[in-house]
Amino acid sequence: MGKKYYCDYCDCSFHDSKEGRKKHNLGLVHQRMKEAHFKQYTDSRTKLAQELQKTPCRRYLQGFPCKFGDDCRFSHLLPHEIDHLRYAGDTSPLIV
């Protein structure tokens, strides 16, 4: 008897009740999972937005090492990495 409540963030289900949900939503596991979910989402979005504002680093994109590394003021994102970030922003936890 009774419905099940499924939590997308935690990938778990439990007996649905007002108390149960409240308890779950305040739980440490849930808070962590939710935080991680949004962090991942905003991280890739923010990164993508930032990178798209930069000019691509010519040297790096031609396959040469760039001595500035992560501090380079040009973008080191390869086209497939841009795709990856775009994709990551739109879906939930499949990416590693």
Ligand SMILES: [Zn+2]
């Ligand atoms: Zn949860």
Ligand SMILES: [Zn+2]
């Ligand atoms: Zn560079």
